[in-house]
Amino acid sequence: MSKTNSSLLSVSNLSANIGGQIVLSDISLDVQHGECVAIVGGSGAGKSCLLRCIMGLYKPAKPTSGQMIFADQMIQLVNDRSVRSADRGFAFVPQNPQAGLDPLKRLTVQWKQAVRCANRGDMSKEEQSELLGSLGLPDFGKCYPHEWSQGMQQRLLIAFALLARPKLLILDEPTSALDPLIAAQTITRVMAHAKEHDIATLIVTHDLALAARFANRLAILSAGKIEEFGSTAKLMEAPSSDYGKLLVSNRYWSHEGQSLEGAEVC
Ligand SMILES: Nc1ncnc2c1ncn2[C@@H]1O[C@H](COP(=O)(O)OP(=O)(O)OP(=O)(O)O)[C@@H](O)[C@H]1O
Numbered sequence: 524m525s526k527t528n529s530s531l532l533s534v535s536n537l538s539a540n541i542g543g544q545i546v547l548s549d550i551s552l553d554v555q556h557g558e559c560v561a562i563v564g565g566s567g568a569g570k571s572c573l574l575r576c577i578m579g580l581y582k583p584a585k586p587t588s589g590q591m592i593f594a595d596q597m598i599q600l601v602n603d604r605s606v607r608s609a610d611r612g613f614a615f616v617p618q619n620p621q622a623g624l625d626p627l628k629r630l631t632v633q634w635k636q637a638v639r640c641a642n643r644g645d646m647s648k649e650e651q652s653e654l655l656g657s658l659g660l661p662d663f664g665k666c667y668p669h670e671w672s673q674g675m676q677q678r679l680l681i682a683f684a685l686l687a688r689p690k691l692l693i694l695d696e697p698t699s700a701l702d703p704l705i706a707a708q709t710i711t712r713v714m715a716h717a718k719e720h721d722i723a724t725l726i727v728t729h730d731l732a733l734a735a736r737f738a739n740r741l742a743i744l745s746a747g748k749i750e751e752f753g754s755t756a757k758l759m760e761a762p763s764s765d766y767g768k769l770l771v772s773n774r775y776w777s778h779e780g781q782s783l784e785g786a787e788v789c
Contacts, residue, residue, distance in 0.1 A: 530592070531556045531723050532577075532691055537589030537600055539576055546572050546584050547747045554691065559714065559724040561734035561755075563770065564744035570727045573744070574695055576600060577725075578613060594690055614689035618696040620676035623683065624668040630679065631663040641686035657716045658682050659708075674705040681713055685722070692717060694726045698733060706730075710737050731774045735759050743767045 530553040539547040547569050554560045564570050572584035577591065579598075589600040594612055617623055625633060638646060646654075655661075658678040668676055677697065684692060694713075698706030710726075714737055717724050728734050734741055735755050742752040743766060750764035762771045 529556075530554060531594060532725070533592045534577060534600075535590050537573070537576060537586060537591070539572060539584040539586045539589075541572070541583045541585070545747060547576065547586075550589070550747075550749055552742050552749065552752055554723050554725055555739075557718070557721045557723055558739045559717070559726065559737055560740050560742065561726045561728060561738035562742045562744055563728055563731050563734050565729055567746075568744045569747040570729075570744060571695065572747075574615075574693060574725075574727055578615060578693070612690040613693055614684035614687050614691070615693045616677075616680050616684050616695065616697060618699055620673060620680050620700060621668070623680045624676060626668050628667070629663065630666050630668060630671070633668075634663060634679075634683075637683045637686055641683075641688075643686050646686075654685060654716075655679075655682055657719070658712050672705070673700050674709050677701065678709055678712065681709075685716065685720075689722060692722050692724045694724065696728055697726060698728065698730065703733075706733060707736065731770045735774065743770065 532554040534553070535551050537547055537550040538545065550573060552560070552562075562570055562573065569584075575581070576584060576586050576589075586600040586602075591598045591600055624630075634651075638644065638651065652662075658681060660675060660678055660682065671679070677700065681692075681694075681697075692713075697710065697713075701709060710733065714724070716722075726734060726738065731741075738755050740753060741755050741758050743750040743758070743762070743764060745764075745766045750766045751758060751762065758767065759771055759774075762768045
C-alpha cells in the first residue's frame with residue numbers, strides 16, 4: 524500500500540446502521556503517530572459502535588459507507604473483513620477488567636498465557652518485569668484476580684494489550700470502574716508508557732475532565748455524529764457546538780481540585 528498521509532489512523536466518512544437505524548453518521552477522525560485522541564460522548568452516542576467498526580467488528584452496527592487508513596494500509600469499512608482486528612496493529616482494552624480475567628486462575632498463569640498468545644516467548648523475565656513495573660504493577664505472587672484492586676486489574680489488562688506491541692492502543696471507558704483518583708493514576712502510567720514506546724492511544728470515555736487532562740485532541744460525539752474535533756486546549760477554551768459547550772461547562776463536577784501528587788493506590 525502506498526503512503527497516503529502522515530496519520531497513523533485516518534477514518535473517513537464512516538456511517539453505520541443497526542437494523543436500518545443510523546447509529547453513526549459521516550464520522551471522520553484521525554490519530555497521529557504517538558498522540559492521544561479521546562472520543563467523548565454521553566450514553567448511546569455511538570462510542571462503542573464506532574470503536575467496533577474501527578476494529579472490524581461489524582455487530583451490531585454495520586458500516587454503510589466509509590474507509591480507513593491504518594499504518595498506510597487502506598481498509599474499506601463496508602464488508603472488508605480481510606484484515607482481522609488483531610492483525611490491524613490495534614490492541615483493545617475492554618471497559619470491565621473482570622471481562623478480561625479468569626477469576627479461577629492465578630494471575631501468574633494468566634500472564635504466561637498472555638505472553639504465549641502474543642508470541643512474546645522472546646521476552647526475558649526482566650523485560651516482562653519492566654513492562655509490569657512501568658504500569659506500577661507488583662509481582663503476581665500467588666494472587667488471584669480478586670486479590671488485586673480494580674485499578675491494578677485494569678492496568679494488568681493494559682499490560683496484556685501492550686504485550687502485542689501495538690501501534691495503537693484503544694481503551695474503551697478505561698476508568699469507568701475506578702474512582703477518579705485511581706482512574707487518573709492509571710491513565711497517567713499508561714500515557715507515560717505509551718509516550719516512551721511511541722504508541723498512539725484512542726480513548727473512549729464519557730468523562731470530559733479526564734479526557735481533557737490526557738488527550739492531545741478531543742472528538743465530541745453526540746447521537747452518532749462528531750460535533751467537533753480539535754485540539755484539547757482550543758476545544759476546552761472555546762467549544763463551538765452546543766453539546767460541546769454543555770459538556771465543557773459541566774466538566775468539573777467530579778474532578779475539581781483533586782491532586783494526584785504523592786498518592787499511590789497499589
Ligand atoms: N445490540 C444493539 N441492538 C440495537 N441497538 C443497539 C445495540 N447496541 C447499541 N445500540 C444502539 O446504538 C446506539 C449507539 O450505541 P453505543 O453502544 O455505541 O453507544 P455508547 O456511546 O457506547 O453508549 P454507552 O456509553 O452507554 O456505552 C444507541 O442508540 C444504542 O441504543
